[in-house]
Amino acid sequence: MTAAERVDDQHVDDRYLDYAGSFNRLEDEVCLAAPPESAMSELTADFSALAARVAEHRVDYDRRPTRYAGMSGLPHPILVPYEVHEDGPTSTSGTVEFGLRHMGNENVVHGGIISMMFDDFIGMFVSRSLGSGSSARTAYLNVDYRSMTPVGRPLSVSAEIASVQGRKAFVEARICDGETLCAEAHALFVCPADQMWPGVAGLGD
Ligand SMILES: CCCCCCCCCCCC(=O)SCCNC(=O)CCNC(=O)[C@H](O)C(C)(C)COP(=O)(O)OP(=O)(O)OC[C@H]1O[C@@H](n2cnc3c(N)ncnc32)[C@H](O)[C@@H]1OP(=O)(O)O
Known part of the structure; x- marks a missing residue:
């Protein structure tokens, strides 16, 4: 089975690409921004809430779409x-x-x-x-x-x-x-x- 097929098995579709790609956009912006103190508190709370929401969907190691994402040219948070x-x-x-x-x-x-x-x-x-x-x-x-x-x-x-x-x-x-x-x-x-x-x-x- 090819890496692309493995990724397909894990239900990678256009919605997944939008989801992971928008996270890359967030990373780009965080790397470039210097928010003032007032905005920083609000953003920190937003990020914490977002992390908790994503954590609700955690899966076993082998079922992570990110397992084969990098080599398949798909957005990945780290690779x-x-x-x-x-x-x-x-x-x-x-x-x-x-x-x-x-x-x-x-x-x-x-x-x-x-x-x-x-x-x-x-x-x-x-x-x-x-x-x-x-x-x-x-x-x-x-x-x-x-x-x-x-x-x-x-x-x-x-x-x-x-x-x-x-x-x-x-x-x-x-x-x-x-x-x-x-x-x-x-x-x-x-x-x-x-x-x-x-x-x-x-x-x-
Ligand atoms: C489709 C899904 C894909 C999924 C696949 C996923 C791929 C993802 C890609 C990322 C890959 C990673 O990041 S892997 C993560 C980063 N790497 C690690 O964590 C590895 C940590 N180190 C180790 O586990 C170990 O040291 C090993 C496995 C490298 C070697 O240990 P070992 O198996 O006990 O073997 P050992 O006898 O020490 O060495 C075997 C031979 O290699 C030589 N050797 C070992 N280390 C070195 C060294 N640094 N420099 C020179 N030579 C070395 C030895 O001299 C020996 O040569 P001779 O006497 O036989 O001639």
């Missing part, structure tokens, strides 16, 4: 949504767009958010490709920031499995703005000892 355009056993590529909530310096993406994006993008790719089910684990993720990563426009993102050695998958990835390399990652993902990569045929040592 950065991306779209995969080409996906093979050893490489993947797509597009990602960072929002205002991801900003560090003016119109530039926060470095920690870039690392998080790589971790999610590579981790999900390794899990899809090598078939470890739910558990490709990041052992290390080294990120080199090569030039400022802009918010608010589509960027390309890609990754390749450079080698597989036993339970270890070495992966390289990058984010580019057109021809400009914004950031690149070198990562090691490890498969838990009791679940040797089932999809590793032809890639291993």
Whole structure:
């Protein structure tokens, strides 16, 4: 079953996209606003009431639509949504767009958010490709920031499995703005000892 089908199973429809997308809008605005004291008390009460209302609909871990949202290009409160355009056993590529909530310096993406994006993008790719089910684990993720990563426009993102050695998958990835390399990652993902990569045929040592 594909990630999109899993999300469909969890009743992701246009209403869900509006719901999650409007929360992203709220996050963008909270990141940009400086409310005066009077407005702040009122907003705090509103946020608390809203959190309690959403909590009424809490579900089991596996039934969360957010489980597969990021990699399906759907709005997610924390992860950065991306779209995969080409996906093979050893490489993947797509597009990602960072929002205002991801900003560090003016119109530039926060470095920690870039690392998080790589971790999610590579981790999900390794899990899809090598078939470890739910558990490709990041052992290390080294990120080199090569030039400022802009918010608010589509960027390309890609990754390749450079080698597989036993339970270890070495992966390289990058984010580019057109021809400009914004950031690149070198990562090691490890498969838990009791679940040797089932999809590793032809890639291993
Ligand atoms: C479809 C649904 C998808 C759902 C899938 C979800 C994907 C989401 C993507 C996000 C992924 C994450 O964020 S995961 C969360 C962040 N990561 C973690 O919390 C991982 C925490 N660390 C660990 O659990 C552990 O340290 C492991 C699993 C990484 C390794 O432990 P282990 O299994 O006991 O294995 P261990 O013997 O220590 O190491 C195995 C081999 O890896 C090497 N190794 C281990 N760590 C390192 C390291 N930092 N740097 C170099 N090498 C290392 C060892 O030397 C050894 O090499 P050799 O002697 O064999 O040669």
